Amino acid sequence: MTVFKGYMKIVKANIGLILMYLVIFLGITMMIQAVTKDTGGGSYSAESVQIGIVDEDGGVLAEGVKDYLGQFHDVTLMENDKEKLQESLFYRNLEYIVKIPGGFEEKCLEDGEKLEVTKVPGSYTSFYVDQQITSFLNSVKTYYAAGYSASDAVDSALDRQDASIKMMDINGNAGEIPGYTYYYRYIPYLLLCVLCYVLGNILSAFRKGDIPKRMQASAVSSRRQNLEALLAAGILGGALWAVCIAGGFLLYGKELLKSSSIPYYLINSLALLFVVLALAYLVGMLTSNTNALNGIVNTISLGMCFLSGVFVPLDILNKEVKTVAQFLPIYWYEKVNDTLSQFGNITGSVRAEVLQSIGIQLVFAAAIVCVAMALSKKKRIAA
Amino acid sequence: MIKIENLVKRYGKLLALDHLNLEIEEGEIYGLLGPNGSGKTTAISCMLALLKYDKGTISIFGEEMSPDNYGIKQQIGIVLQNVAVFDELTVYENIDYFCGLYVKNSQERKKLVAEAIEFVGLEEYIKMRPKKLSGGLLRRLNIACGIAHKPRLIIMDEPTVAVDPQSRNRILEGIQELNRQGSTIIYTSHYMEEVEQICTKIAIMDHGRSIAVGTKEELKSMIKTGETVTIEAVVLGTDQIKDIRLLPHVFDVKYDEQVLTVRCTGAKHNLIRILNYLQENEISFGRVFSELPTLNDVFLEITGKELRD
Numbered sequence: 189m190t191v192f193k194g195y196m197k198i199v200k201a202n203i204g205l206i207l208m209y210l211v212i213f214l215g216i217t218m219m220i221q222a223v224t225k226d227t228g229g230g231s232y233s234a235e236s237v238q239i240g241i242v243d244e245d246g247g248v249l250a251e252g253v254k255d256y257l258g259q260f261h262d263v264t265l266m267e268n269d270k271e272k273l274q275e276s277l278f279y280r281n282l283e284y285i286v287k288i289p290g291g292f293e294e295k296c297l298e299d300g301e302k303l304e305v306t307k308v309p310g311s312y313t314s315f316y317v318d319q320q321i322t323s324f325l326n327s328v329k330t331y332y333a334a335g336y337s338a339s340d341a342v343d344s345a346l347d348r349q350d351a352s353i354k355m356m357d358i359n360g361n362a363g364e365i366p367g368y369t370y371y372y373r374y375i376p377y378l379l380l381c382v383l384c385y386v387l388g389n390i391l392s393a394f395r396k397g398d399i400p401k402r403m404q405a406s407a408v409s410s411r412r413q414n415l416e417a418l419l420a421a422g423i424l425g426g427a428l429w430a431v432c433i434a435g436g437f438l439l440y441g442k443e444l445l446k447s448s449s450i451p452y453y454l455i456n457s458l459a460l461l462f463v464v465l466a467l468a469y470l471v472g473m474l475t476s477n478t479n480a481l482n483g484i485v486n487t488i489s490l491g492m493c494f495l496s497g498v499f500v501p502l503d504i505l506n507k508e509v510k511t512v513a514q515f516l517p518i519y520w521y522e523k524v525n526d527t528l529s530q531f532g533n534i535t536g537s538v539r540a541e542v543l544q545s546i547g548i549q550l551v552f553a554a555a556i557v558c559v560a561m562a563l564s565k566k567k568r569i570a571a
Numbered sequence: 572m573i574k575i576e577n578l579v580k581r582y583g584k585l586l587a588l589d590h591l592n593l594e595i596e597e598g599e600i601y602g603l604l605g606p607n608g609s610g611k612t613t614a615i616s617c618m619l620a621l622l623k624y625d626k627g628t629i630s631i632f633g634e635e636m637s638p639d640n641y642g643i644k645q646q647i648g649i650v651l652q653n654v655a656v657f658d659e660l661t662v663y664e665n666i667d668y669f670c671g672l673y674v675k676n677s678q679e680r681k682k683l684v685a686e687a688i689e690f691v692g693l694e695e696y697i698k699m700r701p702k703k704l705s706g707g708l709l710r711r712l713n714i715a716c717g718i719a720h721k722p723r724l725i726i727m728d729e730p731t732v733a734v735d736p737q738s739r740n741r742i743l744e745g746i747q748e749l750n751r752q753g754s755t756i757i758y759t760s761h762y763m764e765e766v767e768q769i770c771t772k773i774a775i776m777d778h779g780r781s782i783a784v785g786t787k788e789e790l791k792s793m794i795k796t797g798e799t800v801t802i803e804a805v806v807l808g809t810d811q812i813k814d815i816r817l818l819p820h821v822f823d824v825k826y827d828e829q830v831l832t833v834r835c836t837g838a839k840h841n842l843i844r845i846l847n848y849l850q851e852n853e854i855s856f857g858r859v860f861s862e863l864p865t866l867n868d869v870f871l872e873i874t875g876k877e878l879r880d
Contacts, residue, residue, distance in 0.1 A: 190671035194657075197668070201659035398655035402716070405619045406672035407645040410638075 191413045195420030198393050205389060209382045210428070214435060217374040237313045240266040240273065240282040247293035249328060252342035253286065256324045261317070273306070283308045284317050296325060297332050368440040369529035372453055375432050376460055376498050376518045380489040382428060383468040387421055388481040391472030414561065425465045429457065449528045452542055456524045459549040463517040466556035473563045497522035517552035520545040572597040572755055573618070578627035580613055587613040588624065589779040595757065600750050602770030603759040604866060610779035611759040612652065615728050619649060631724070645673055648722035652729045654713045656701050663697040666715050673720035687719035690745065707738025714742065718749060725749060726757045731765060743769050763866040773866070777874050787866065794872040795822055796864045797837025800845055804857030805831050811852065818844050
């Protein structure tokens with residue numbers, strides 16, 4: 189195991205570099221996933237509008253309109269002073285003014301007359317208030333037409349409960365995407381950057397100057413040298429993977445432990461590790477120049493991550509990009525990640541789909557290792 | 572011990588080895604001497620099965636050499652032209668690592684590594700990283716990495732390139748000591764002085780072929796030159812150069828920038844005859860040198876060009 193020990197000694201000599209890359213990219217990953225996760229909520233909260241009401245009717249229906257709007261908005265009773273009202277709108281003290289003219293109750297219930305409203309031009313929230321008023325008046329008119337008195341019709345419309353909607357939790361995740369999904373989405377970037385940089389640097393030590401010739405002329409076969417190198421790379425990759433997984437448990441401990449999908453997340457990330465290890469080995473084969481290595485690693489990691497749904501969710505990517513991405517292993521990792529985020533319970537066809545995508549990643553890993561081995565042999569012969 | 576027959580290696584259209592034949596006996600320090608590009612390193616790479624060749628056979632220790640013949644590789648140590656050590660490992664770790672590619676037993680290896688360190692005189696530097704070593708010390712480390720497992724055959728490819736004279740002498744003495752300890756050594760160089768100093772047998776290479784083989788005495792006896800006389804700061808006319816060329820035993824005269832170089836056959840009194848001629852003709856002159864033939868003269872006569880052209 190001389191070659192293996194040699195690799196581990198060089199890993200030990202590079203431990204500062206490894207930790208530096210790990211801290212930098214783990215920090216970037218956590219930062220990106222935290223930012224992305226936070227943008228998901230709060231988009232659909234109802235907004236409260238400043239409404240002024242001029243009541244010249246004073247009837248039951250007018251009171252009902254005031255009470256109804258008061259449930260959702262800040263309602264202020266105003267005098268019918270045109271200048272004051274326009275001033276309030278101009279200075280945005282009010283966004284919406286409802287004028288209830290005298291005799292409105294009768295005209296509305298009998299003839300279907302609408303309320304006179306004034307609103308800030310271009311205010312999208314005004315449409316929301318329009319809908320609420322129309323909905324309330326329609327309800328009152330319906331009750332009235334059904335034989336209710338005006339007072340009962342207004343009370344009934346006010347008491348009306350919103351329809352109870354029960355979500356069918358078909359996927360088992362209550363329609364919510366768990367937070368750790370975002371963390372797992374960014375793991376490919378972390379693994380790709382750290383492993384390609386670190387393994388690239390370590391492999392370059394073995395390809396410097398005449399060291400390959402010395403290794404090749406030695407009594408240890410090339411096959412054994414490659415196997416021991418792969419074992420060392422595997423241990424390094426395994427340690428990094430363990431750090432990534434531990435990071436996930438550190439951030440989402442309880443949530444992750446409760447999840448029934450966690451074995452699939454782990455298997456998927458392990459398959460990804462094999463892919464990244466193979467890629468890192470290939471990148472290490474391509475160059476021994478540190479500057480060139482940086483360029484190659486940046487191109488591969490950023491390119492793959494953008495195309496495969498790491499930085500941009502797969503749903504947003506267009507069809508053509510997705511077609512291209514299917515030829516990249518990270519796409520299949522993200523596909524599994526997306527599926528796991530949508531389904532709380534993994535059964536039947538979903539499980540088959542997940543395992544198929546994991547299998548595709550492993551095939552990619554094997555193919556990349558074969559390319560790296562062939563390249564290594566070609567370089568050896570050409571040397 | 573090593574037999575190379577009709578070895579041909581092409582790099583595209585370039586013929587690097589042109590039916591090379593070599594035979595190396597056990598216990599020799601065998602020098603491969605030739606200018607850069609003469610095929611020395613290619614020949615060594617083929618011997619070590621680092622390169623595929625187009626034609627010919629290589630047998631080492633009576634067996635055909637191949638990339639998978641680890642039995643032969645086990646008995647070979649290599650010291651390459653470029654220093655091949657890990658910058659990340661210390662002097663001790665480097666020697667231990669490369670020795671470990673041949674010797675599995677850690678106790679035995681420990682002893683061998685200690686001996687190699689003592690042999691190259693790096694005892695004070697064992698905990699240092701290669702980047703902190705001087706060029707000479709680095710070359711010594713490179714040698715220690717190649718010889719620590721006490722190989723039967725050591726192949727050294729220009730191990731003294733870019734080394735100061737003091738370190739070079741130490742390395743050359745070390746090579747002779749390894750030979751005394753029982754190792755057969757193949758030594759390539761384009762420094763003829765080194766080859767003359769340490770090699771028991773020499774093959775002169777040019778254009779991928781071995782153009783002359785023998786001991787240094789045998790090689791020198793192959794050529795006409797017995798003595799080369801060089802006279803500086805001398806002003807001569809065409810007739811006078813012709814006269815010198817007609818002196819007994821003189822076979823080649825060169826006159827360039829007031830430096831006269833006269834090659835003579837092995838007869839005695841060549842220098843006296845030339846100086847007498849200059850004195851008789853009242854021709855003044857500066858410094859005078861007389862040299863016995865060198866391997867450069869051998870190369871010059873056989874190929875018509877200087878070894879370092």
